[in-house]
Amino acid sequence: MRYKIIDNRVDATQWFEFLYDRVPGIYIDPIYHLDVGFFRDPDNPGYQVCEKCGKTNHEHGWISRIEAKVCPGDYIVTGVFGTIVLNEDAFRGAFKGE
Numbered sequence: 001m002r003y004k005i006i007d008n009r010v011d012a013t014q015w016f017e018f019l020y021d022r023v024p025g026i027y028i029d030p031i032y033h034l035d036v037g038f039f040r041d042p043d044n045p046g047y048q049v050c051e052k053c054g055k056t057n058h059e060h061g062w063i064s065r066i067e068a069k070v071c072p073g074d075y076i077v078t079g080v081f082g083t084i085v086l087n088e089d090a091f092r093g094a095f096k097g098e
Contacts, residue, residue: 012095
């Protein structure tokens with residue numbers, strides 16, 4: 001059986017980094033509504049380099065409700081299917097702007 005992707009609009013935001021406030025230890029994430037927190041994993045030290053993007057793990061985000069690691073530059077896409085994280089190449093291949 002063949003299926004067709006339904007033409008639906010999605011919301012997408014490209015995530016790069018956390019912005020730190022002037023108070024040490026306090027951060028402000030400009031896309032806080034996406035629930036991106038700090039990526040911390042005992043099995044992956046912060047200084048370890050990510051295989052996907054080449055940046056250290058401390059530069060990554062984490063979305064706990066979908067249990068997804070977010071590399072700097074990834075797109076967080078929300079639509080009828082829920083929320084997914086896509087790298088820039090995958091996003092550009094699957095979606096086009098209006």
